[in-house]
Amino acid sequence: MNNDNVIAFQPSETATPFRDALSELVRQGARQIIAQAVEAELQEFLAQYQSLKDD
Numbered sequence: 001m002n003n004d005n006v007i008a009f010q011p012s013e014t015a016t017p018f019r020d021a022l023s024e025l026v027r028q029g030a031r032q033i034i035a036q037a038v039e040a041e042l043q044e045f046l047a048q049y050q051s052l053k054d055d
Helices: 021-048
Strands: none
Touching: none
8 A cells, every 4th residue: 555645846047046044054064164274274284485586
């Protein structure tokens, strides 16, 4: 006997991504952390070659 009311989820190809306040807050936090990591890596890279001079 197969009397269930489960409907298979069919995502739309044109569906917009799910957005809510919490998801946006997490995305913004992730962007900030990535930007800080890239900046720190750049500063470390520049400091590594700071003493080199071009003739």
